[in-house]
Structure formats: structure tokens, C-alpha cells
């Protein structure tokens with residue numbers, strides 16, 4: 001792989017919980033013609049603050065510029081590129097597979113190995129719910145593929161850095177800009 | 182006290198120190214125009230909303246040292262979309278302008294109601310920030326925030342889109358003591374360690390060059406720039422928007438850098454071992470081909486916008502903060518320098534440049550635009566004059582030959598390169614400085630894009646002297662076609678109206694200039710008549726702006742002026 005080529009970068013953005021903010025964030029990527037892999041928005045412990053996890057294929061040097069431009073948005077409180085930092089990254093997927101009575105046990109056993117849950121069963125199908133690192137979700141989907149995937153939905157990444165040190169530095173001070181060099 | 186949203190708006194604008202508003206009314210903003218009659222503000226009715234936007238921009242640029250914010254106003258739909266070119270112009274040149282647009286009532290949003298356009302959506306990528314206001318009670322806070330965002334940090338345009346119901350409904354007046362923007366913190370002072378590192382790079386440098394941009398003007402750091410340059414005896418090259426930060430006659434000044442910068446200026450940059458970039462953003466028009474830009478130089482980048490660091494040119498040290506404060510901290514850390522060999526080298530490049538300068542060549546024949554602008558400068562220099570330009574050859578000749586001795590005197594669209602900017606921006610600048618004389622230097626093409634503003638100038642008695650540099654061509658495009666498209670002229674020839682007659686139809690005194698000798702007389706004519714005057718300079722049609730670094734070419738590989746014999750001035 002080209003060391004300077006694009007690779008998936010994971011950004012966490014803390015944003016004000018207001019209308020239009022998602023559009024402002026998405027617009028940064030759109031105008032640069034970057035394709036967003038996944039973008040997850042949810043609430044936090046503070047009702048005024050939403051949290052986004054954004055995964056984009058991008059060169060490392062461009063990632064710095066994206067981070068700085070995200071930070072520049074008035075409604076963005078803080079940003080982190082956690083790609084190379086110790087972080088817990090998780091994804092949830094619902095996988096509906098064909099499961100005629102004869103194949104059902106095999107699928108259920110497979111799900112158990114992955115600590116996935118069976119959340120729905122019909123005469124023709126079984127729906128598996130898995131939560132885990134994105135690679136783990138990938139691999140379960142690959143294993144279930146031969147059985148016949150009917151429908152798959154993934155939430156996209158959510159990420160949190162490990163330990164106390166990192167995370168949303170609340171209200172940066174008067175000179176609280178992010179160091180860029 | 183309860184009052185309508187429209188009154189809340191004017192109360193808030195007055196609180197922000199607004200004295201002049203440029204605009205154009207229509208259905209969705211009528212409550213605001215009605216309430217305006219009860220407030221002590223001057224409204225200037227332009228002939229197109231784009232011009233209102235440029236005028237507010239010109240006004241703000243002429244008052245950059247006072248951090249004044251320009252205000253432009255328009256109705257919803259076509260009024261708002263007509264503003265977009267002006268918004269994008271202000272955005273690219275970091276100009277603090279608040280644009281206020283009418284919008285349909287909140288209950289109709291998204292229904293394709295009459296004259297509804299999603300102007301917050303449209304302007305999202307061309308504003309620093311924007312607001313859609315659906316309730317009267319939010320208006321004072323939004324105005325307060327909008328002005329704060331427009332004028333602080335790296336300035337820029339902010340749009341406030343006001344739903345009609347919010348203009349009509351009543352709410353209590355309340356003015357927030359302070360702005361509460363938890364995600365907005367422009368940097369102020371550079372990190373002390375970074376300052377030390379910068380001082381070390383400066384101590385090691387033998388061939389430093391200072392690159393001064395508009396940030397110096399916005400921060401009001403002209404004195405600090407001069408101190409730093411003199412202490413280091415470092416040459417100072419300026420961006421188009423930075424012209425005037427150091428007097429053109431200052432011995433350390435190298436004038437404008439980049440695509441149409443002088444040979445010695447660009448050579449100095451290419452041979453420098455240190456670039457000290459102050460409030461500039463390494464636009465492609467100043468760097469030429471990036472891979473070969475200043476190949477020997479370390480870079481110190483002083484910027485208020487962190488997103489500019491490493492964007493085009495990698496910085497060895499980035500100093501984030503307000504330029505004036507950063508320079509005040511940096512200057513005591515640096516030792517004086519005397520780079521004599523460096524200056525010998527620069528002087529030899531300068532001598533070689535001088536030989537080719539068309540000013541020193543006294544050719545008979547038609548009027549040459551560069552000489553005309555030089556003569557215009559001679560006739561107006563040292564006086565209280567502001568220059569506003571269009572975009573194209575005449576703009577570059579103005580940058581090269583109108584030698585600015587003072588800051589805040591040149592108003593020109595750099596980043597967006599908006600033709601037709603000159604006249605409306607000049608009118609706006611006159612409202613900023615009604616005691617001064619504004620000279621608008623426009624091309625025949627660009628002038629016709631906003632010529633209707635002659636009527637605005639007449640109606641307001643604006644003291645704008647409009648020079649139309651008439652080469653009967655979209656000259657800059659013609660130049661590129663001649664140089665890079667084998668002279669295949671495509672859609673550049675202009676059959677123009679009789680500009681003198683045109684001006685007279687507006688009741689404006691006008692004069693045609695066809696020979697160099699007439700220029701002092703034309704300037705005198707312009708001054709005899711208070712208010713707007715039009716001077717048409719009929720110039721040589723197929724001239725080149727040289728030197729020129731073709732786009733995508735290295736900065737030192739410029740097309741130079743032909744070397745000719747020096748006759749006389």
C-alpha cells in the first residue's frame with residue numbers, strides 16, 4: 001500500500017445539538033469530493049452536545065486539514081482524529097440470512113461463536129444482531145454469505161478513546177485552538 | 182419592551198454601530214424596510230443586489246483598521262441569489278460583511294412558496310457562518326453573534342436569513358451581555374516555544390524574505406512588520422491584497438509577488454533560505470508550481486486560521502494568533518541582521534528588471550494602459566485617494582504601477598477575481614470615507630457588468646472617479662489565448678457602447694483620453710466636477726501584462742518583458 005495514499009481515518013466531532021449542523025459537517029467532505037464511509041450521530045451525556053463518528057478514506061496530510069476545517073466550524077466544539085490512537089471502535093449490524101429448517105442450527109452456532117444474538121426468526125430467515133469491532137462484523141458477514149444474505153444493515157463506526165486522558169476537552173480557553181504542528 | 186422583529190433587528194444593528202446599509206427591497210423583507218424609516222441609518226439603494234453586496238464589502242475593506250462590518254440587505258429568492266457572487270467574493274478575501282435576507286414565513290419553509298430559496302443551504306460553503314431565523318425573539322442574539330463572527334478571528338461574511346413571520350411577530354428586546362459561542366475560539370497569541378523556534382530559524386537564515394499578506398492589514402500590524410523587516414534587513418514581498426502594508430518607496434519593499442510579480446521579487450522568493458509568511462495563504466497565484474516553490478526555504482507561517490497551516494506549503498514553524506500580537510512577541514527574540522550578499526544579489530536582479538520596464542520606454546503610438554496607470558498615480562499620489570479595481574489586465578497593471586505608499590488604499594477582488602467589483606466596491610468605500618476621492622479603475626468588460634451603479638453614484642453624489650481602461654477586449658482572457666491557445670481568439674472581442682455618451686445619459690461628466698499627454702488634464706477635469714466622473718482611457722488593444730508566470734509553471738520561469746533600449750521616462 002502506498003504509505004502516502006488514502007486510508008480510512010476515524011474522526012470524532014463534538015458538535016452543538018442544533019439544526020443544520022450535520023449539513024455543515026457533511027459539506028466539508030462533499031466540496032472536497034471525499035466519500036464518507038460512515039457517519040454516525042448520537043447524543044451524549046450533555047443534551048446540548050451531539051457526537052459524530054466519521055470514517056473517511058483520506059491521505060494523512062489531508063486528514064490534518066479536514067480536522068482543522070472541522071474545528072473551524074462555529075458549531076463544532078472539538079474534533080479528534082483517533083485513527084492512530086488507542087480507541088474502542090464498535091459497530092452494530094443486523095444480518096438477515098436465509099435459514100431453511102435444516103441450516104438453522106449451523107447459523108445459530110456461528111452466531112454464538114461471535115457472541116451475536118438471534119433477534120428474529122421466520123420460517124425462511126434468521127436475523128442476527130452483532131456488536132463488535134468492524135473487522136469482526138466483516139468476518140461474520142463473510143461467513144454468513146454462503147447461506148444467502150437477505151438484508152444487511154450496519155450502523156457505521158462509533159469510537160471512544162481509551163482511558164481518561166483523551167476525549168472532549170470541554171470549552172477550550174481563549175487560546176484553546178488545536179495545536180497543528 | 183416588546184416590539185416587532187423588524188424593529189428588534191434595527192435596534193440590534195444600531196447597537197452594533199451600523200451607520201450605512203446597502204440593499205434592495207422586496208416582498209419578504211418589507212417589514213424591515215418599513216421599520217428602517219424610524220432609525221438613524223443611511224440606506225443606499227443600488228441597482229442590483231450583487232452591487233449592494235460588493236458595496237458593503239468595499240465599505241468594510243476601506244475601514245479594516247476599525248474592524249467595521251459592512252451590511253447588505255435583500256429580499257428572498259432572486260434578491261438573495263443575486264447576493265451570492267458578492268458573498269463568495271467577501272468569503273475568499275476574508276471581508277467582514279453581514280448579509281441580511283428576507284425569507285418566507287417559517288410555516289412555509291420547504292413548500293416552494295413564492296420567492297422561496299434555501300439561501301442558508303446555498304450559502305453554506307461561501308459564508309463563515311449563517312443563520313436561519315424563525316422567531317423574533319432570536320434576532321438580537323443572532324445579530325450579536327453574526328457581527329462577532331464576521332469581525333473577529335479571520336473575518337468573513339455571515340448571512341442572516343429572516344423569516345417574514347419573525348420580522349412581524351413581537352418579542353421582548355434583550356441584548357446578550359456576551360456572545361456565547363462555545364465552538365468559536367480564534368487563536369490570539371502564539372505559543373512561546375514556537376516563538377523560540379521561529380527566532381532560531383531567523384538567526385540561521387542568510388537569505389530571508391518576508392511575505393506580507395492582507396492579514397497584516399486586518400491586524401493593523403504595519404508598524405510591527407516594518408520593525409521586523411528593518412531589524413532583519415529582510416526584503417518584503419506583498420500579496421495583491423497585502424499591497425500598501427509597507428510603502429512602495431520603502432527600500433526593503435519588493436512589491437507584489439506571484440503570477441504578475443516583478444522578476445526580482447519572484448527570484449528572491451525562489452532563492453530564499455527562509456520565508457516569513459505573515460497573514461497570507463500561499464494561493465496558487467502567488468506560488469506557481471508548488472513542487473518547485475521556494476525549494477531552499479524553511480517556512481515560518483504566522484496565521485490566525487489554523488486550517489491554512491500546511492494547506493499548500495508545509496510550515497517548519499507555525500505561529501497561530503493575531504499577527505500584531507505575534508510580531509510583538511517575536512521581534513524582541515530576534516537579533517538584527519545585515520544580509521549584504523543577499524541584497525547585492527537582489528539589486529542585480531532589480532537592475533535587470535529595470536532595463537525592461539516599459540515605463541522607461543517612450544514609444545510613440547497608442548496609449549499604453551500601464552503607462553496610463555503610472556501617470557494616473559503620478560497625478561494623484563500623495564493625496565487622500567482610494568483605488569478600487571475590476572479584474573483583469575487593468576487590475577494587474579494597477580497593482581504593478583499604482584505605487585501605494587499607505588495601507589488600506591487598494592480595494593480589489595483577489596481570491597474570487599470578480600469582474601464588475603470595482604464600481605460598487607468603490608461606491609461602498611466612498612461611504613466609508615466621504616472626505617476622500619475614490620478612483621475606480623475598471624476594464625471595459627468588467628465595467629459593463631455593474632455599470633448600472635453609475636445611477637447609484639449619481640443618486641448619492643458619491644465622489645467616485647471612474648476610469649474605464651478600454652482595450653475593446655476581455656484583455657486578460659485574450660492574453661491567455663494569445664500566449665497559450667495559439668492566438669485563437671474566442672469570445673473576447675467587445676463592441677462597446679460610447680462610454681462618454683453613456684455617462685452623459687446618467688448626467689455624469691465624462692471625457693475620452695487617447696494620448697498619454699492628456700492624462701493630467703483628464704485628472705484635473707475629474708476633480709473640477711464634484712461627484713462621479715467617467716474617464717475613458719482608450720488603450721492599445723493587444724498588450725500583455727508581464728512578467729507572467731503561466732499557471733502551473735515554476736515561479737522563476739516567468740515570461741519576462743522584452744529587453745529594450747532605455748530611452749526616457
Ligand SMILES: Cc1ncc(C[n+]2csc(CCOP(=O)(O)OP(=O)(O)O)c2C)c(N)n1
Pocket residue numbers: 571572573574575576598599600623624625626627628650652654655656657658
Ligand atoms: C464574473 C467574471 N466572469 C469571468 C471572469 C474571467 N475573466 C477574468 S479577466 C477577464 C477579462 C476582463 O476584461 P476587462 O474587464 O475588459 O479587463 P481587461 O483584462 O481587458 O483589462 C475575464 C473574462 C471573471 N474573472 N469574472
Ligand SMILES: [Mg+2]
Pocket residue numbers: 624625626650651652653654655656
Ligand atoms: Mg478590456
